[in-house]
Amino acid sequence: MNYITIGVLCTILACIFLYYILKNHYVTKLTKAMHSERYPEVVDMSNRAIYQRFIGSYVCDLYRVKAYTRLGDDLKFKEVLMEVKKDYPQEKRKEFLELYLHYFLLKKDQEYAARMLEEIKALGEPRAYTYNEQAFDVMINGATDLIEVMEDEINSKQFNGFGLGVLVYMIGKQYYLLDNKEEALTYFYNSLSCFHKSAIYVASAKAYVEEICEELG
Numbered sequence: 001m002n003y004i005t006i007g008v009l010c011t012i013l014a015c016i017f018l019y020y021i022l023k024n025h026y027v028t029k030l031t032k033a034m035h036s037e038r039y040p041e042v043v044d045m046s047n048r049a050i051y052q053r054f055i056g057s058y059v060c061d062l063y064r065v066k067a068y069t070r071l072g073d074d075l076k077f078k079e080v081l082m083e084v085k086k087d088y089p090q091e092k093r094k095e096f097l098e099l100y101l102h103y104f105l106l107k108k109d110q111e112y113a114a115r116m117l118e119e120i121k122a123l124g125e126p127r128a129y130t131y132n133e134q135a136f137d138v139m140i141n142g143a144t145d146l147i148e149v150m151e152d153e154i155n156s157k158q159f160n161g162f163g164l165g166v167l168v169y170m171i172g173k174q175y176y177l178l179d180n181k182e183e184a185l186t187y188f189y190n191s192l193s194c195f196h197k198s199a200i201y202v203a204s205a206k207a208y209v210e211e212i213c214e215e216l217g
Contacts, residue, residue, distance in 0.1 A: 013095050034070075059089075068081075069103075094120065094125065101116035101120060102135065102166070105135060106201075106204060107175065108140070127159070128163065130131060131166050131167055131170075138170045142177060143174070146170070152168055161196075169195075172191060172205070175187060181212050192206065
């Protein structure tokens with residue numbers, strides 16, 4: 001290996017190393033601003049081309065939309081939400097749509113939950129649409145007749161991660177609506193092992209577990 005080749009390789013490695021240093025720097029700045037509740041600053045940074053270049057438009061959009069939710073500007077939040085997510089890869093688009101579908105389900109916002117659900121349907125992934133549509137029926141329409149159907153879906157072993165957690169949580173929710181607190185407790189508790197610790201339903205599931213445990217003694 002001659003000196004020119006070595007020099008080229010070293011330059012490439014240095015560029016890669018510099019890229020990851022800068023990426024970590026920009027992520028850290030955004031995260032610190034978010035934790036410090038400097039939400040206008042988060043919006044400003046996530047709109048900058050330099051941040052989108054190093055972090056990616058998907059991550060920047062997540063920060064930007066989340067900042068608007070924390071600012072309490074519901075109108076602007078929904079406006080921005082409907083502007084983004086258009087050019088993501090399929091998996092990222094699905095992840096984004098699911099996040100805000102379930103955000104609106106927990107808020108009991110039927111209109112925007114329905115919008116998110118329609119966009120999930122347009123992805124052309126029937127399995128993903130199935131559990132999300134069922135979640136809509138439980139959270140918005142108060143359905144309590146999907147327990148056996150969801151148990152069959154769980155037993156099919158076709159679902160994992162967030163999708164599996166949604167099914168388990170929604171069975172717990174149906175038992176809760178039916179005032180069967182013992183079964184509800186079991187499913188809410190088990191859903192926690194399916195979700196990532198930062199998943200949108202974790203706080204709700206924990207709250208139900210604490211409430212029911214206190215009630216049942």
